[in-house]
Each structure stands twice: as structure tokens, then as C-alpha cells.
Amino acid sequence: MSEPLTTAFGVARGDHAWIRYAGEDERRELRAAQVLTAAERGERVVFVHAGARRGRPGDAPVEGGQATVIAPRDAGFAAGRLDARRLMDVLEQQIAHAARLGLRGLRLCVELADVLQETPDVAEHGRARGEGNGPTGGCPLAALPALPRPPAIICHGDRARLPGPRLRALERRHALVLEAEPALTRGPQLCVLPVHGPAGLRLVGELDGSNIGVLARALETAPLDGRDLHLDVRELRHADVAAVRLLVRVAAAMPDGHRLVLHAPGPVVSAVLRHFGWAGRLVLEEGGWG
Structure with a gap:
């Protein structure tokens, strides 16, 4: 069984996550973490928050087109509601811009307390403030x-501003x-499980320098299926360069005729292998097993 996602750094494209925080310090740390994650993954991060409307670029570092800030209204949010078509147009434009910059994808980080703000005339006509898109x-x-x-969609929510x-x-x-x-902690959870048919290991969670020793020790005693060492990484949500380098070194140290699959x-993982020219040193299979 997969371990639960525990850090903001592991939220991947296609995920829709909610991170609640309290206060200005955690808000700043969250935004900085999103920029760092985008840099590690080769992605562009788009922040939607009211700071842009007030003429401030936000407090996240913006370098080389890695990050940008958009006002809620420009992203399709108005009076607590979303114009989905407008936001889709914005996302398609941002994804295309990321591709032109050589980036692999997009992270959308939305400050929900900002985008769900009601205009005074809406509240006066009987709908409670903060009710947002319908009664639910x-x-x-x-x-x-x-x-x-x-994209990866990450909603940030301030407990003090949302009823x-x-x-x-x-x-x-x-x-x-x-x-x-806990989401800001750089200590991702990794679970290493034995699997059979073929024999090998399943890696679940997130992998970086903080727990790379766990993987190294597991690989030393991992069961072989004939001459091959099989690793099922379909549930490995994140792996940094050091972790992938370890796998490449293990593959290079295997005797002739043996393979790391x-x-x-x-x-x-695939992008890191391609970027460093390591893809040819491992056998990559599309499907998992077990």
C-alpha cells in the first residue's frame, strides 16, 4: 500500500493538493518551497494571489522565467467564482511558455482566501461571504x-482567513x-517493500539525500530474479538527482549480463536520466507489477 504524501515537494503534475497554513511566515515558506520544487523538477510555477493586484510581485524568487504571479481576476476568478474557460486559456498559455523556456511542466499555486473573496454587492444580496462556488x-x-x-494544482489556505x-x-x-x-519538511517518507514475480523491490513515497541511505542498504540485500534486479518505482512520487545517480552506480557495478530494471x-526520474545521459545504463519498463 502506498504511504501518504507528506511534503509539498512531492506534489506532482496531475495532483490536486490542499496545504493549509497559519500566518505570514508559513505563507512565505510555502511560496519559496514551491519555487524550489519547480526548479528541481524543471517546471514553471504560477502563483495566483491578491498581491499581484496590489502591484507587488510577491515574495517568491523569480529567476529565468521559473515563476510568475497573476492576479485572481486575470486568472478568471471574480466575486468568489471561477471562469473555468478563462483559467484554462491562462494555463494553456503558461504551459506553452514553459515549453518555450525548455521547462517540462507547470505548477499552479492558488491562494484560496484571495480568490474566494466576495465583492461587497454580492454579500449584500444574500449570499454569505466565503460561500464561493455554490452551497457546497x-x-x-x-x-x-x-x-x-x-499541471500540479496546489491550493494554499490560511486558517485564519477562511471560516x-x-x-x-x-x-x-x-x-x-x-x-x-510537516509539508515544508525536507525529510520525505520512503517505504521499501519486497515484491515477487519477478523478485525485486517496490519503492513508495519520496526519495532524496535525507533517506538515500535507506535505499542503498536495501539494494545491497535485494533479491535477484535470475541475473536481474527489478525495482518497481510507479509509486515513487519524487526522486532527486542524487537518488537517481545511486541507481545508475548500482547498475554500472553489476556483473556483465546482469541488469537493473x-x-x-x-x-x-525519466527526465533526470535523460538530462544526464544515464538512460542507456538502466533498463526502463513501462509497466509495474506485483
Whole structure:
């Protein structure tokens, strides 16, 4: 069974996550973490928050086109509601811009307390402030149509600015719900499980320098299937360059005729292998097993 996602750094393209925080310090740390994650993954990050409307570029570092800030109204949010077509146009433009910069994808980070703000005339006509897109009060991004290359959608929510019922309704509409403090910890969880048919290991969670020793020790005693060492990485949500380099070194040290086979590597692992010219040193299989 997959371990739950525990950090903001592991949220990948196609995910829709909710990270709740409290206060200005955690807000700044969250934005900085999103820029760092985009840099590590070779992605562009788009922030949607009210700071842009007030003429401030935001407090996230912006270098080489890695990040940009858009006002809620420019992204299709107005009076607590979302113009999905407008946001889809913005996302398609940003994805195309990321591709021109040589980046592999997009992260959309939305400050929900900003985009769900009501205008005074709306509140005066009987709808409670913070009610948002209908009586359920769900996340307006939940109904966004799918894109061919979907972004990672990360909703940030300030507990102090969102009323309790609204906060709970938003959380119910997100498959991934994280608290800012543990989500900002650079100590991802990794679970290494034995599998059979073929014999090997399944890697679940997130992998970087903080737990690379766990993987190294597991590889030393991993069962072989004939001459091959099989690793199922379909549930490995994130792996940094050091982790992928370890796999390449293990493959290079194997005797002639032996192979290290990666099953279902995700886009991050595959991109690192291609970027450093390591793809030819491992056998990559599309499907997982077990």
C-alpha cells in the first residue's frame, strides 16, 4: 500500500493538493518551497494571489522565467467564482511558455482566501461571504477540465482567513490534504517493500539525500530474479538527482549480463536520466507489477 504524501515537494503534475497554513511566515515558506520544487523538477510555477493586484510581485524568487504571479481576476476568478474557460486559456498559455523556456511542466499555486473573496454587492444580496462556488463551498478548481499535460494544482489556505465551515468544505474536495509545517519538511517518507514475480523491490513515497541511505542498504540485500534486479518505482512520487545517480552506480557495478530494471519510472526520474545521459545504463519498463 502506498504511504501518504507528506511534503509539498512531492506534489506532482496531475495532483490536486490542499496545504493549509497559519500566518505570514508559513505563507512565505510555502511560496519559496514551491519555487524550489519547480526548479528541481524543471517546471514553471504560477502563483495566483491578491498581491499581484496590489502591484507587488510577491515574495517568491523569480529567476529565468521559473515563476510568475497573476492576479485572481486575470486568472478568471471574480466575486468568489471561477471562469473555468478563462483559467484554462491562462494555463494553456503558461504551459506553452514553459515549453518555450525548455521547462517540462507547470505548477499552479492558488491562494484560496484571495480568490474566494466576495465583492461587497454580492454579500449584500444574500449570499454569505466565503460561500464561493455554490452551497457546497467546494474548491472551484475541482471541476477544472483535464488538460493533455495537466499541471500540479496546489491550493494554499490560511486558517485564519477562511471560516471553519468553508475550511472543512474545501478540505473535503481535495484528495491530498497537508499541513504547512510537516509539508515544508525536507525529510520525505520512503517505504521499501519486497515484491515477487519477478523478485525485486517496490519503492513508495519520496526519495532524496535525507533517506538515500535507506535505499542503498536495501539494494545491497535485494533479491535477484535470475541475473536481474527489478525495482518497481510507479509509486515513487519524487526522486532527486542524487537518488537517481545511486541507481545508475548500482547498475554500472553489476556483473556483465546482469541488469537493473526500473518498472514504470515517473516523469521526474525519466527526465533526470535523460538530462544526464544515464538512460542507456538502466533498463526502463513501462509497466509495474506485483
